[in-house]
Amino acid sequence: MKLHILGSSSRGNGYIMQSSTGASLIVECGLPLIEIKKSLNWRLSGVTAALVSHHHGDHAGYVREYSRAGIRILAPGEVIAENASMPFSRVIEPNRGYVLGEYRVRTLPMTHANNDGTACECFGYIIEHPEMGRTLFATDTIALPCAIRGLHHIMIEANYDDDILDRNIEAGIVAGNERNRLRVSHMEIKTVERMIRTLDMTDVVDVILLHLSDRNADQKDFQQRIANVSGKPCIAAQKMIIDFDKQPY
Numbered sequence: 001m002k003l004h005i006l007g008s009s010s011r012g013n014g015y016i017m018q019s020s021t022g023a024s025l026i027v028e029c030g031l032p033l034i035e036i037k038k039s040l041n042w043r044l045s046g047v048t049a050a051l052v053s054h055h056h057g058d059h060a061g062y063v064r065e066y067s068r069a070g071i072r073i074l075a076p077g078e079v080i081a082e083n084a085s086m087p088f089s090r091v092i093e094p095n096r097g098y099v100l101g102e103y104r105v106r107t108l109p110m111t112h113a114n115n116d117g118t119a120c121e122c123f124g125y126i127i128e129h130p131e132m133g134r135t136l137f138a139t140d141t142i143a144l145p146c147a148i149r150g151l152h153h154i155m156i157e158a159n160y161d162d163d164i165l166d167r168n169i170e171a172g173i174v175a176g177n178e179r180n181r182l183r184v185s186h187m188e189i190k191t192v193e194r195m196i197r198t199l200d201m202t203d204v205v206d207v208i209l210l211h212l213s214d215r216n217a218d219q220k221d222f223q224q225r226i227a228n229v230s231g232k233p234c235i236a237a238q239k240m241i242i243d244f245d246k247q248p249y
Contacts, residue, residue, distance in 0.1 A: 001018065001020065001129065001131040002016075002017075002018045002241055002244055003015065003018075003132075003153075003208075004018060004039045005242070006035050006036070007030065007239065008211055008212075009058070009211060010211075012031040012058050012061070013031070013058055013059050014027075014028050014031040015028060015155075016036065016039055016040065017103070017127065017135075017244065019102055019131050019132075020131060021102070022045075023102045023103070024046045024048060025049060025051070025100060025105075026049070026051070026066070026071065027137055028053060029052055029062050030057065030059045030060065031062060032065065033069055036066075039241075044070070044071065048072070049072040049100045049101075050063075050066050050071050050072070050073050051074050051092075052074070053122055053123055053139060053140060054076055054079070054110075054122035054123070054140060055075075055076065055079045055120070056120070059139075060079050060082075063075065063086070064083050064086055067087055067088050067089055068087075071088065073086065073089040073090070074089075074092045074105075075089065075092060076092060076121040076122065077091045078121045092107050092123065093107065094107055095107060102130075104127070104128040105126070106125065107123045107124075108124040108125065108144075108146075109122075109145055110123060110124045110138065110141035110145065111142045112140045112141050112142075112185050113181070113184040113185040117184060120140075120185070122141060124136070124137055124139070124141065124144070125137045125138075126148065131246060132245060132246055133151075133152030134150050135151070135152065135153040135154075136151050136153070136154050136155060138156050138157060139156070139157040139210045140185065140211065141157065141186075142183070142188075142191065143195060147198040147200075149199075151199060151200065151201075151203065152203050152204060152246050153204065153205055153207075153208070153244060154196070154207045154230075155208045155210055155237075156207065157186060157192070157209075157210045157211045158189050158192045158209040158211070158212060159186035159187055159188065159211050159216070160186060161189045161216060161217060161218060161222075162190070164215075165179060174215060182216075186211070186213075189217070189222055192209075192226060193225060196226060196229045196230050201232060203246075204230065205233075206233045206248075207226050207227075207232050207235070208235045209223065209235070209236045212236060212237075219236045222234075
C-alpha cells in the first residue's frame with residue numbers, strides 16, 4: 001500500500017491510497033484532477049471512488065472535474081447540493097459504513113465552521129484495507145468525536161499553536177478575528193496531543209499531521225510533540241509518496 005500526499009494546506013488538499021493491485025481511493029478533491037493523473041501515471045482505471053470531507057474549496061473545489069472524469073464521489077449533502085446534477089455522486093450520512101471496492105469506509109461527524117461562524121457539515125473517515133489495516137482520517141475539526149481502537153495509521157489535523165497565533169496577532173501578522181475563526185473550525189496542537197492520548201496506539205505504525213498553517217504552526221515542534229505523546233514516528237504531510245502498510249517493516 002502507498003499513500004500519495006498531493007497537498008495538505010489551505011491551498012488545496014488531496015490524498016490517494018493505492019493498494020498493490022492498483023485499486024485507489026482518493027480522499028479530498030481540493031486539487032486539479034491533473035495532479036491525481038500525474039501521481040497515478042495517467043491511469044484512472046483503478047480509482048474506486050473519491051471521498052470529500054466538506055464543501056470548502058480547498059477540499060472540494062474540483063469535485064465536478066473529478067465527477068466528469070467518471071470518478072464516483074461520496075460527500076456530505078452540502079457538497080452534493082452545491083454541485084447539482086453531478087453524475088456519479090452520493091450523499092453520505094454520519095456513522096454509516098460503505099464498501100468501495102477493496103476499501104471499507106465509516107463516516108465520523110466532525111465539528112467545523114464556515115468563515116462566518118455557521119456550522120459546516122464535515123466528516124472524518126475510518127478507512128480499512130487488508131494491506132494498510134485501519135486508518136483514521138480527520139481534518140478541519142476542533143476535536144475527535146470519540147475514542148477509536150484498532151488503528152494502524154492516524155492522519156489528523158494539527159493546524160495551529162495558540163502561542164504562535166497570539167504572537168502573530170500581537171505583531172500584526174494575523175488579524176485579531178482569526179483567533180475566533182480558528183477556535184471553532186480547526187484543531188490546535190495541544191488538542192491534538194489530548195486526542196492522541198485517547199486513542200489506542202498499540203498497533204499504530206505512524207501519525208501523519210495534516211493541514212499545518214503556514215504562519216501559525218511550527219512543523220518540527222509539532223512532529224516532536226506528537227512523536228513524544230504517541231511513541232510513534234510522526235510525519236508532517238507535504239507532497240510525497242510513503243509506504244502505508246499495516247506492518248512498519
